[in-house]
Amino acid sequence: MDINTAKSVLQNTFGYTDFRHQQASIISELINGADVFTLMPTGGGKSLCYQIPAIVLQGVGIVVSPLIALMKDQVDALKLQGVKAEFLNSSQDYEEQRRVEQLITSGNVDLLYVAPERLLSDYFLSLLDRVTIALFAFDEAHCVSQWGHDFRPEYQKLSIIGHRYPNTPKIALTATADMKTRDEIVQVLNLTGAKTFVHSFDRPNIQYRISEQKNSKEQLLRFINTEHEKDAGIVYCLSRKSVESTALWLTEQGKTALPYHAGLASDLKDNNQQRFLREDGIIIVATIAFGMGIDKPDVRFVAHLNLPKSIEAYYQETGRAGRDGMPANTWLAYGMQDVIKLKQMASQSDGNEQFKFITQRKIDALLGYCEVSSCRRQVLLNYFGETLAEPCGNCDNCLNPPVTWDGTSAARKALSTVYRTGQRFGVGHQIDVLTGKKTPKITSLNHDQLSTYNIGSELTAMEWQTVFRQLISMGYLAVEMDYGVLKLTEKARPLLKGECAIQLKVQKYKKPKQAQNKKKSIECDLSAGEQINFEKLKQQRSLWAKERNVPAYVVFHDATLMDIARINPKNSNQLLEVNGLGKTKLELYGQKIIALLT
Known part of the structure; x- marks a missing residue:
């Protein structure tokens, strides 16, 4: 079977004149019986890579997805294009499930969406043994990996599929995975002989922007009012409490903002998600429990009120904006407390020491990305092993290059204060010492007698926050996880001794240049x-x-x-x-x- 058959399906069923990126090669491998692993960004056309082969090949294509709440929409979209698609999940009653099973056994289904738990049940596997299977597609494959940002333990059990159906073509698809995550996906899903396709991670239509956290809700409102007054968007928060308070506050400001987190009642979560998908101009305020698999193409902005957990998570979440290829904005506000909280959460996780170490490295990489003075897109792509030759011209650092200053003296004062206080205190106490405050803690510890007491009065407490945050992100200071205590690293020694100098960013930015014309450009x-x-x-x-x-x-x-x-x-x-x-x-x-x- 050649690629022309697949191209005919592309044109007649899906209405596209030609394949994009590496779609043709991926589809060709599958229809010829080979396994495939593909890494393609959100909105890059991953779904067609398994949908078209499932239609072309004899039998039913089994799509393994964790996205039960979205299966109906995915299947409805395919049916509207004339594809024989169905799903099986717990939202259906017994009669509906029996109807779908009969369609499968009679050969009247091209694509079937199932969750991993159902796929792995003895009953369902015995059903599959009685039918012809065109292929297996493992969507959101990063869920397989404990090193990924969205690990699902049930996904690791999918290794049985490779052993049970060794001659059936399989494809694993994800938008985000570093090398360690990729290796585990291939190992767990028995795809060691699979052809690998890695598409560019670049999403040139997305503008990346990061701000220092001051009054984050007011910053968010100004961002929405200025650039996205009637647009659909997603606002991510770290905690459930913050989700609810932010959604309520935005509603009080006249926005249609709905909360979404794992603690909400199922019917309320589903209702809010469906409103977001079906209505125009809805803002969803959510924890990271929301978003995977969301196929809404006209999300014009994604905002973060707290740091994500890693660059992978940041890339995945921001990638929910602008899936239609038209201009979209991402905006992140973060502060020192985010840094400390994320590191504490990592140290208190149930993972082993290696897992905790890798998690810390991912946080450090994200901090480096946030504090960089150069093109953000170049740094982001470099993290995923891709090179962008020229600055992108569509991130805050390109549009408004940050001002830097010689921070050597301030850095030495900060590091000396950490050393002289015994490396036993957090940022707040260090700043109190530097700015000469007479707090009960300072006087009781005699820290007002230290040589570094009040030597930093030239900077405000907020400016010192910025200095400390940059010193942490640059690796001169480490945060002890349990209590947020600051420790000097080996890298701090030459700076303290005056053997090197550093430049720090001034955290004052102008309004982004293209903000006022965003709606027109869409x-x-x-x-x-x-x-x-x-x-x-x-x-x-x-x-x-x-x-x-x-x-x-x-x-x-x-x-x-x-x-x-x-x-x-x-x-x-x-x-x-x-x-x-x-x-x-x-x-x-x-x-x-x-x-x-x-």
Whole structure:
């Protein structure tokens, strides 16, 4: 079987003229019976890599996914494109599950979505033994790895699939994995002979921006009001309490903001998630329990009010913005308490010493990324083993290069104070000593008699916070995990002795240059007439989506509507030029679109 059959499915079913990136090679490997491991960024077209082979090959394609809450939307989208797709999970009653099982055994399903727990049950494996299996697709494959940012223990049991079905092609897909995570995915899923495809991690449409945490809620509101007043977005917080208070506060400011975390009642979580997927302009405020597998293409911003746990987590979460390829913003605010809290959480985890060590290294890498003065995208891509030759021009450091100053003297004062206080205290006490405060703790310990007492009065307490945070991120200070105590590292010795100098960043940034034009750039180069057509199409799409009880993007992506608005089709042949408009959708909506625009 050659790739032309697959290309025909791409064009007629999914409405795209040609494959993107490495899709053709991946699909070719699978339809010829080989195993594949692919690393492709969010929005890069991973799903087509297994959907098309499952349609082309004889039998049913089994898609293993942890995303029970999203399976229905995924299947609804495929059915709307004419694909014979189904799912099996605990949300279905007995009769519905039996209906799907009968379709499978009669050979009337091309794609079946299941959770790993169901796949591994004796009952389901015995069902699979009676049918022809086209392939196995392990989506969100980073869940396999204990070194990944979203480890699911049940995923490690999937090793049985490789042994039980050695001759069935398998594909593991993820958007985020460092080398250690990749190695474990390949080992656990028995993909040692698999062909590996690693696509570029770059998402040039996303702008990366990081701010020092001051009044983070006010900063967030200003960011939304200035650039994303009516846009859909995700706000990530570290704790459930912060999620609820932030969602309530944004609601009080006139925003439609909904909370999402693991502690909420299931029906409320599901309702909030469905509103976010189906309605325009909803802001979801969430812990990292939210987001994996979210296929909403028009998320225009992702904001973090606290540090994520690693660069992998940051990349995965920010990658939920701008999946349609149009401009999107990411914004992160963080402070010293984030650093200390993350390190404490890492040290108190249930993992072994090696796991804790690697976790600490990941936190250090993230801190380095946050504090860098150069192009953020170059640093981000370099972490994943990719080189960007020139600065990106679309991050805060490129748009507004940070001001640096000779921080050698301030750094030596800070390090000396840590040393003279016995390396037994946290940041707050060190700053109190440096700025000459007379706290009960200082006087009782006689720290007002130290030579470093009040030698730092030229800087404010907030400025000293910035100095200490940068010294930690640069590796001159370490945070003792249990109590947030600061310790000198070996790297601090030459700096204390005056053998080297360092530059520190001034944490004062101007307003980003392109902020005020963001909305205009999203709707690209639509003329006035095309814009009118686009708005007509959006309104009609909402009605069609409500009729089918699916999110609007399941009917058509914004990019497809923009394409239609530009072409302004007068007949079906002109509609065939539109990307994302396959044969089934053309039959369902083609004449209605032409009538709407006439």
